[in-house]
Amino acid sequence: MPYKIIGDTIPQPLTGTPGDPARGRELVLARTTTCILCHSGPFPEARFQGDLAPNLSGTGNWWSAGQLRLRLVDASRFNPQTIMPSYYRNDGLVRVGRNFAGKPILSAAEIEDIVAFLVTLRD
Amino acid sequence: MSSWRAILVTALVATAPALRAGEIPSDARRSGYTFMGPDTRAMQDDDTANPGMLFVLDGEAMWGKKTGTAGKACADCHGDARSSMKGVAARYPAFDKATARPVTLDQRINLCRVNHQQATPLPYESRDLLALSAFVAHQSRGVAITVGDDPELKPFVAQGRDLFMQREGQLNLACTNCHDDNFDKRLAGSPITQAQPTGYPLYRLEWQTLGSLERRLRSCMTGVRAQAYDYGAPEMVALQLYLMSRARGLPMETPAVRP
Numbered sequence: 495m496p497y498k499i500i501g502d503t504i505p506q507p508l509t510g511t512p513g514d515p516a517r518g519r520e521l522v523l524a525r526t527t528t529c530i531l532c533h534s535g536p537f538p539e540a541r542f543q544g545d546l547a548p549n550l551s552g553t554g555n556w557w558s559a560g561q562l563r564l565r566l567v568d569a570s571r572f573n574p575q576t577i578m579p580s581y582y583r584n585d586g587l588v589r590v591g592r593n594f595a596g597k598p599i600l601s602a603a604e605i606e607d608i609v610a611f612l613v614t615l616r617d
Numbered sequence: 618m619s620s621w622r623a624i625l626v627t628a629l630v631a632t633a634p635a636l637r638a639g640e641i642p643s644d645a646r647r648s649g650y651t652f653m654g655p656d657t658r659a660m661q662d663d664d665t666a667n668p669g670m671l672f673v674l675d676g677e678a679m680w681g682k683k684t685g686t687a688g689k690a691c692a693d694c695h696g697d698a699r700s701s702m703k704g705v706a707a708r709y710p711a712f713d714k715a716t717a718r719p720v721t722l723d724q725r726i727n728l729c730r731v732n733h734q735q736a737t738p739l740p741y742e743s744r745d746l747l748a749l750s751a752f753v754a755h756q757s758r759g760v761a762i763t764v765g766d767d768p769e770l771k772p773f774v775a776q777g778r779d780l781f782m783q784r785e786g787q788l789n790l791a792c793t794n795c796h797d798d799n800f801d802k803r804l805a806g807s808p809i810t811q812a813q814p815t816g817y818p819l820y821r822l823e824w825q826t827l828g829s830l831e832r833r834l835r836s837c838m839t840g841v842r843a844q845a846y847d848y849g850a851p852e853m854v855a856l857q858l859y860l861m862s863r864a865r866g867l868p869m870e871t872p873a874v875r876p
Contacts, residue, residue, distance in 0.1 A: 528788065531805045542806030546799050577799075579788045587789055589843045594787040 495602045497567065503560030504567060508582070508602035518611025521604055522550070528579065528599070529608075536615065547578065554616040562609045566600070581605060639797045641811060643866050649810040649875055652801075657822070661874040669751060669820040669872025672744075672827045676752025679745065685736025691749075694733060698756050706754035707762045707869050710858045712769045719773045719858050722750050723829065724849065741848035747827045751818045754871035762815070762869065765862030777859025780852055786843030807876070812837075813864040814857065816873020823876065830857055 497504050507513070522529045523540055534543035535550035553562070564571060569578035581600040590596075600608070650658060664670050680691045680698055695701040710719040713728075720728065726749050727738035739746035765774060781792040795804070796812035803809065817830040824832075831848050834856060838845040846853045 525805070542803075544805050545803050546809075577790060577794045579790070587787060588783060588785045590785075590787050591839065591842045591844050594842045599787055 504563040513606030513610030518607035676748035685734035702756035706757040777855035786841035816870035819873040
C-alpha cells in the first residue's frame with residue numbers, strides 16, 4: 495500500500511475503511527504485536543508491561559492521527575537510532591526469519607485500528 | 618608530570634583495552650544471577666536443589682567410561698578432571714591450531730571423541746553433550762573468565778562484536794540494543810540482563826532442562842524474528858567468543874539456574 499509523508503505525518507489513512515479503536519486496543523495488548531513488550535499504558539488487565547519506552551497514557555493529547563500513523567509505519571523517521579520497530583516496512587532488514595520474510599509486521603488495516611485506538615488515549 | 622608517573626600512565630594506556638561507546642566497563646559487569654529473584658538464586662546456590670547438578674553427575678560418569686573403537690575414556694587421557702579441567706571452560710572458545718579457527722567447548726569435546734576415542738560426535742543439545750560439557754565447565758566454577766588474550770583470535774572476536782552490534786530480523790534489533798543499552802529494564806515481564814555467558818550450560822526453568830549458550834542465542838534471534846544461525850555455525854562461535862571476552866573477569870557459575 496503506497497503512502498505519502500507530509501512533514502512528520504502520513505495524513506491519509508492506509509485503508510479505505512476507518513480503523514476500529516476496540517480492535518486496536520486488543521492489538522496493542524496482544525503479545526505478538528510486541529507493543530507492550532516495550533511500552534506500558536492504561537491497561538490494568540495486562541500483568542506484564544515493558545519499561546523500555548514511554549507510557550502510552552495521554553498519547554492522544556500530544557500526537558495527531560497522522561503523526562501516529564507515521565510513527566507506526568516507520569519510527570526511524572523521528573529518531574534514526576530508535577529501537578521501536580518500523581511496523582510497515584519490509585525492506586532494508588537483515589536476516590529476517592523465514593516465516594516473516596517479505597511482509598511488514600502489521601497490515602495496513604491493523605495499523606489503522608491501532609491509530610484509531612491511540613488517539614482515544616487522552617487524559 | 619614526574620617521569621615515573623608518565624611511565625605509569627603509558628603502561629595503563631597500553632594495557633587497558635580501550636572501551637568503545639556503549640560497552641560495559643569491567644567493574645560494572647554483572648552476571649545474570651544478579652538480575653534474578655531470591656528463589657531462583659537460592660536454587661542455583663544449593664547444589665542439592667540445583668537441577669543442573671544432575672547433569673554434572675551424569676557427565677562425571679561419562680568422563681570415566683570407555684567409549685569408541687579406541688576403547689578410551691576421557692579420564693584415560695586427562696586424569697582427574699578436578700585438576701586437569703579446572704579453568705578450561707573459562708578460556709573457551711579457544712583457538713584450534715589444526716583448523717586455524719576458534720572452537721567451543723562442545724566442539725572440543727566432539728573433536729576428542731572423534732580423534733582420540735574414535736567415537737561418533739554427540740549431537741548439539743543432546744543430553745550426553747550437555748552433561749559432559751556441564752561436568753567440564755563445572756570444574757571452573759568460581760574461576761574468572763580469561764577469554765580474549767590470544768592474538769590469533771582477534772579477528773574472530775571482532776566478527777562476534779560486529780554480529781552483536783548488527784540489527785537483524787523483522788523487529789530490526791541488535792543484541793547491543795537490549796544488552797548494552799537497556800539492561801536492568803523489563804521486556805514485558807522479563808528483566809533484561811547484560812547477556813554475560815557465565816553459567817552455561819545452565820538450567821532454565823522455562824525450558825525445564827539444561828541448555829547451551831547457543832540455544833539461548835538462538836532464542837534471542839528468534840525473538841527479534843531473525844533467522845537463527847545453525848548450531849556450530851562460524852557466526853555462532855564468533856558471537857560466543859565475543860560474549861566470553863566481554864565477560865572477562867567474571868567468575869564461571871556452571872551450572873547456573875535462570876528463569
